[in-house]
Amino acid sequence: MSVTTVPPVPLSRRVLPLVMLSPAVLVTLAIVFLPMVQALWMSLHDYVLFRPKNFDWVGLKNFVTVWNDPVFWTSLRHTVIWIAITVPAQMLLGLATALLLNQNFPWRGLARALVIIPWALPSVVIALMWVWIYDSNFGVLNDLMLRFNLISSAIPWLADPDTALYAIILTLTWQGFPFFAVMILAGLQSIPRSYYEAASIDGASQARQFWHITLPGLSGVLMTATLLRVIWVANSIDVIYVMTGGGPGYSTYTLPLYALVKARTGLDYGYGSALAVSFTLLLLGFVVLYLRRAGRNIA
Amino acid sequence: MTHSNKDTAPTAWAKTLKTLAMGLLASTAIASGAQAQEVNFWYHFDNADNPMSALVEKFEAENPGITVNAENVPWNSYYDQLYTSIVAGTGPDAALVKLNAQPRLIEMEALEPLDAWINGWGGKAEVQDNLFTLTAAADGSHYYLPVQYVVLYLYYRTDMFQELGLTPPTTCDEFRDAAKALTRDTDGDGHTDVYGFGFRGGKGGHDHWASLTLARDGVGFGKGELTSEAGVAGTQFVLDLFQKDKVFPPSAPNDGFKEIIGAFQGGQTAMTIHHIGSSAGMVEALGDKVSAVPVPECGGGHWTSFGDESTAVFSAAQDKEAAWKWISFLSSPINNAEFNKATGQLPVTKTDSANWDGHAARFVDATVASLPFAELLPNTSETADFANTVWPVAMQRALIGEISATEMNAEIDALYNK
Numbered sequence: 212m213s214v215t216t217v218p219p220v221p222l223s224r225r226v227l228p229l230v231m232l233s234p235a236v237l238v239t240l241a242i243v244f245l246p247m248v249q250a251l252w253m254s255l256h257d258y259v260l261f262r263p264k265n266f267d268w269v270g271l272k273n274f275v276t277v278w279n280d281p282v283f284w285t286s287l288r289h290t291v292i293w294i295a296i297t298v299p300a301q302m303l304l305g306l307a308t309a310l311l312l313n314q315n316f317p318w319r320g321l322a323r324a325l326v327i328i329p330w331a332l333p334s335v336v337i338a339l340m341w342v343w344i345y346d347s348n349f350g351v352l353n354d355l356m357l358r359f360n361l362i363s364s365a366i367p368w369l370a371d372p373d374t375a376l377y378a379i380i381l382t383l384t385w386q387g388f389p390f391f392a393v394m395i396l397a398g399l400q401s402i403p404r405s406y407y408e409a410a411s412i413d414g415a416s417q418a419r420q421f422w423h424i425t426l427p428g429l430s431g432v433l434m435t436a437t438l439l440r441v442i443w444v445a446n447s448i449d450v451i452y453v454m455t456g457g458g459p460g461y462s463t464y465t466l467p468l469y470a471l472v473k474a475r476t477g478l479d480y481g482y483g484s485a486l487a488v489s490f491t492l493l494l495l496g497f498v499v500l501y502l503r504r505a506g507r508n509i510a
Numbered sequence: 511m512t513h514s515n516k517d518t519a520p521t522a523w524a525k526t527l528k529t530l531a532m533g534l535l536a537s538t539a540i541a542s543g544a545q546a547q548e549v550n551f552w553y554h555f556d557n558a559d560n561p562m563s564a565l566v567e568k569f570e571a572e573n574p575g576i577t578v579n580a581e582n583v584p585w586n587s588y589y590d591q592l593y594t595s596i597v598a599g600t601g602p603d604a605a606l607v608k609l610n611a612q613p614r615l616i617e618m619e620a621l622e623p624l625d626a627w628i629n630g631w632g633g634k635a636e637v638q639d640n641l642f643t644l645t646a647a648a649d650g651s652h653y654y655l656p657v658q659y660v661v662l663y664l665y666y667r668t669d670m671f672q673e674l675g676l677t678p679p680t681t682c683d684e685f686r687d688a689a690k691a692l693t694r695d696t697d698g699d700g701h702t703d704v705y706g707f708g709f710r711g712g713k714g715g716h717d718h719w720a721s722l723t724l725a726r727d728g729v730g731f732g733k734g735e736l737t738s739e740a741g742v743a744g745t746q747f748v749l750d751l752f753q754k755d756k757v758f759p760p761s762a763p764n765d766g767f768k769e770i771i772g773a774f775q776g777g778q779t780a781m782t783i784h785h786i787g788s789s790a791g792m793v794e795a796l797g798d799k800v801s802a803v804p805v806p807e808c809g810g811g812h813w814t815s816f817g818d819e820s821t822a823v824f825s826a827a828q829d830k831e832a833a834w835k836w837i838s839f840l841s842s843p844i845n846n847a848e849f850n851k852a853t854g855q856l857p858v859t860k861t862d863s864a865n866w867d868g869h870a871a872r873f874v875d876a877t878v879a880s881l882p883f884a885e886l887l888p889n890t891s892e893t894a895d896f897a898n899t900v901w902p903v904a905m906q907r908a909l910i911g912e913i914s915a916t917e918m919n920a921e922i923d924a925l926y927n928k
Contacts, residue, residue: 370762457903460763
């Protein structure tokens with residue numbers, strides 16, 4: 212019996228990939244992993260930046276304070292609303308846009324290019340633009356609604372605690388839907404046309420084709436895009452910060468914003484880090500659950 | 511010819527190398543010289559065409575060997591950046607600073623005492639008399655060198671007051687009556703389009719609240735003063751103006767500087783509180799339809815905010831002497847006038863004040879008339895939290911009805927009297 216032996220891979224060939232990867236790994240360790248560890252370490256200390264010499268170990272005290280902090284729970288509730296409305300709204304709008312852009316019509320290329328604009332604009336520009344749209348004195352939204360008699364007096368969208376968070380959600384939905392549109396459009400183009408032709412021959416309606424061919428064909432793209440957006444939207448604070456700064460009161464506080472305000476404005480880095488770590492753990496838990504469930508569904 | 515070429519080529523190379531080497535040496539020498547005599551200075555100007563580069567050029571010409579790197583840092587994150595950069599060891603050598611930041615900076619041991627320099631400085635007698643007293647630290651030392659000042663007063667629309675036969679309010683009651691009268695629908699479409707007062711409910715608006723609250727007898731930041739009947743009445747007065755009388759624009763809880771100034775200039779509000787720094791813009795937008803008077807007297811007293819701006823040298827400065835030379839240059843006659851023409855505030859030197867023509871007289875008069883009762887916020891570390899986080903959130907929550915006037919004042923009282 213002859214045994215075919217695989218010639219051993221030379222050491223240099225085995226080491227080479229590691230050597231090639233090491234710069235990227237080192238940079239990631241330095242700019243992502245190290246600050247994460249630092250934040251975790253700070254969260255276990257009493258560390259107020261204007262008393263930089265005091266760095267007292269307090270164990271889990273900051274986390275106990277987080278648990279008993281009503282603003283944490285308010286911010287968490289807002290974060291859940293923020294993600295639960297924004298991501299599905301972006302996805303539905305992106306899906307509708309992608310389906311439209313997948314049709315044949317004149318100037319389709321231009322339409323595809325234009326639809327990406329909200330995604331390409333810097334968040335701060337978008338936030339400032341929408342602040343003016345919502346402005347109760349000069350804003351175009353109030354002006355239009357007044358002209359069409361939809362409201363009897365101008366609504367301070369961003370200064371009213373009942374509308375402020377939803378007004379920002381609308382802004383972020385507008386900003387983020389092109390991401391879904393582009394991803395889904397790419398997904399649509401990867402579904403073979405023969406599936407639809409076969410379904411048509413079998414007499415499947417458009418709706419059935421969408422349900423049984425398009426959606427399953429997009430599931431991988433939708434899962435990945437949704438996961439990415441959940442993480443990005445959850446961590447997104449720039450638009451909120453510019454539009455309301457979290458106000459009025461705590462009406463638009465989300466957890467990352469609360470952590471930022473505590474650390475950067477209040478200079479309480481110990482507590483701010485505890486908030487950030489708590490949020491990271493919550494988000495991590497959600498992501499793990501999501502991956503398990505979504506992975507099973509796709510399989 | 512060939513021989514000559516061969517002969518000259520190495521010579522040319524040698525010359526080039528020599529020139530390069532000398533150039534490198536020279537640039538290294540210059541760089542190390544500049545390193546030793548460099549001043550990194552942070553400031554914040556809203557005015558886009560600020561004259562800082564002209565002042566830097568003038569200073570560098572007068573002080574050869576010192577390089578000033580003046581950086582305009584956006585106001586909204588000015589202190590966030592300053593504190594974090596100091597701790598990170600990347601802070602400036604000198605910067606424009608406000609008094610309410612002083613206790614915190616002292617606690618951080620970030621400031622260099624200026625007393626020895628000030629006492630030996632020829633320009634000391636030029637600085638207006640009370641300013642060194644106002645800017646002294648709690649221990650009596652001086653860490654700040656005054657560079658400009660303002661006092662907050664009440665802007666009002668002269669044309670609207672005239673149209674309704676009103677006179678500028680001198681008391682809180684008159685203020686409320688005037689604000690109610692001025693809040694109206696001017697174009698007959700059934701919607702209010704002019705509001706009596708532009709209230710700043712966002713960050714920086716504590717001056718508005720303070721004028722209407724802290725003026726009251728016995729009300730201040732001492733224990734129980736804000737939670738007293740008079741203290742709560744002051745905050746309740748502000749809340750009633752918004753919730754009952756509806757004389758603030760509905761956006762008031764979130765409104766910041768640009769909103770209150772924009773609304774006043776655009777005719778959406780008839781009164782607001784700010785200082786002489788915005789008077790040029792007001793006149794440009796409204797001409798003689800705008801004037802100013804001291805803020806109203808409320809509940810038996812008078813309170814307005816003294817808006818200061820000083821410069822300081824940081825203890826981690828690479829060349830403290832050079833940094834002092836630069837900040838003292840900014841507080842010297844002529845330079846100080848140039849500086850204040852850009853910021854729109856008032857010069858601190860006696861010569862520049864005497865020759866000052868940077869503002870319309872009516873705004874200078876309102877400022878001078880407000881000086882006798884102008885006050886500063888407490889000179890303690892808590893004031894930074896009060897101005898940056900506690901007051902804005904508490905005021906907004908009170909305005910939108912989430913907490914009462916009593917609860918709001920209790921939060922501030924708890925901050926100062928732990």
